[in-house]
Amino acid sequence: MLELRDIHKQWDHRPLLDGVSLRVEAGETVALLGASGSGKSTLLKIVAGLDAPEAGSVWFDGVDITALPPEQRGFALMFQDFALFPHLNLQDNVAFGLVEQGVRRSEARNQARIMLARFGLAGQALRKVWTLSGGEQQRVALARALITQPRALLLDEPFSALDASLREQLRTEFRERITEAGMTAILVTHDEQEARAMAQHAWGLQGGKLVSLW
Incomplete structure (x- = not known):
C-alpha cells in the first residue's frame, strides 16, 4: 500500500500542495485530475522521489520512504514522451x-524478448525505437516499466501525445496489464474519460487539496 501523509509544497510563494493525504491499495489504480499547473505532476514526482516535500511523508507498506532516493523505491515512472x-x-x-x-x-535480453511478445512485438526485438509508431513506443515503455516488477507504477499523462482511437485501445491494454501485475498505480491525467477507463477511484487537485470525484 502506498500512502501520502500531509504533503506540503509551495511554488512561486503559494501553496501548490496544501496538506495532501492519499492512500492507494495494492492492485488499485487511482487517478489524479486537475488543471494544468495544479500540482499533479509535482505530487507524482514526490511519490517517485524526484522531488522532496517541504512537509509530510511518503510511505509504502508501512515504511517511511520519504528520504529514499528514486532508485531505491522500486517504482516505475512513465512520462507522456x-x-x-x-x-x-x-x-x-x-x-x-x-x-x-x-x-x-544475456538473461535480461531473454526476459525482454518474452515481455515484448506479451505486447504483440514478438520478432521486433532488434528494431530501433525511432522506427516505431507512437502506440508501439508506448507499449515498449510499459514493457520496460513492468519487466522490473516495480512495487508501484506512476503514469504522468501517458497517452496525451496519441490520437483518440489509439488512446482508447491502450487504456484498456494498460488496465489489463496493471491488473495482471497486481500493482499499485497512480495515473495523472486531465482527461476524465481516461481516468474512468483505467482507475477505480479518482481525486481532483484543486487549490492544493484533494477532492474525491468517485
Whole structure:
C-alpha cells in the first residue's frame, strides 16, 4: 500500500500542495485530475522521489520512504514522451532496468524478448525505437516499466501525445496489464474519460487539496 501523509509544497510563494493525504491499495489504480499547473505532476514526482516535500511523508507498506532516493523505491515512472533510449533497440530498451539491477545481459535480453511478445512485438526485438509508431513506443515503455516488477507504477499523462482511437485501445491494454501485475498505480491525467477507463477511484487537485470525484 502506498500512502501520502500531509504533503506540503509551495511554488512561486503559494501553496501548490496544501496538506495532501492519499492512500492507494495494492492492485488499485487511482487517478489524479486537475488543471494544468495544479500540482499533479509535482505530487507524482514526490511519490517517485524526484522531488522532496517541504512537509509530510511518503510511505509504502508501512515504511517511511520519504528520504529514499528514486532508485531505491522500486517504482516505475512513465512520462507522456515515453523517455525511451533512441540509440538502443527494443530489446535493450526493455532490458535496461534489469541490467541496472545486476541481471546478466544475456538473461535480461531473454526476459525482454518474452515481455515484448506479451505486447504483440514478438520478432521486433532488434528494431530501433525511432522506427516505431507512437502506440508501439508506448507499449515498449510499459514493457520496460513492468519487466522490473516495480512495487508501484506512476503514469504522468501517458497517452496525451496519441490520437483518440489509439488512446482508447491502450487504456484498456494498460488496465489489463496493471491488473495482471497486481500493482499499485497512480495515473495523472486531465482527461476524465481516461481516468474512468483505467482507475477505480479518482481525486481532483484543486487549490492544493484533494477532492474525491468517485
